[in-house]
Amino acid sequence: MSEYKELMILHYFNNVGASYSYQExxxxxxxxxxxxxxxxxxxxxxxxxxxxxxxxxTEKGLNKLRKRKLxxxxxxxxxxxxxxxxxxxxxxxxYIPNRFSKRFK
Numbered sequence: 386m387s388e389y390k391e392l393m394i395l396h397y398f399n400n401v402g403a404s405y406s407y408q409e410x411x412x413x414x415x416x417x418x419x420x421x422x423x424x425x426x427x428x429x430x431x432x433x434x435x436x437x438x439x440x441x442x443t444e445k446g447l448n449k450l451r452k453r454k455l456x457x458x459x460x461x462x463x464x465x466x467x468x469x470x471x472x473x474x475x476x477x478x479x480y481i482p483n484r485f486s487k488r489f490k
Contacts, residue, residue, distance in 0.1 A: 395433060395446045396455050403439045
């Protein structure tokens with residue numbers, strides 16, 4: 386399992402605690418049921434997740450999140466203004482990305 390996926394799953398469990406949803410995990414990460422089951426099993430084998438009445442992040446998992454400064458970031462702290470910064474353009478408008486080079490090499 387890639388470290389990125391590991392971190393994102395740990396981040397999810399750290400944020401939602403006991404109110405996690407298996408269906409939400411499948412939807413957010415775009416996994417198939419078998420993929421998610423395998424990932425959760427691997428995280429438990431690595432002692433990053435544990436079952437204590439419900440799935441929760443272990444101290445080892447929290448340390449991994451702290452190392453990347455992901456332990457205090459919440460999913461619901463991102464404002465819509467932080468995602469969409471400009472007024473949408475019409476489909477007929479020409480879109481030119483920022484820092485677009487007029488020359489091709």
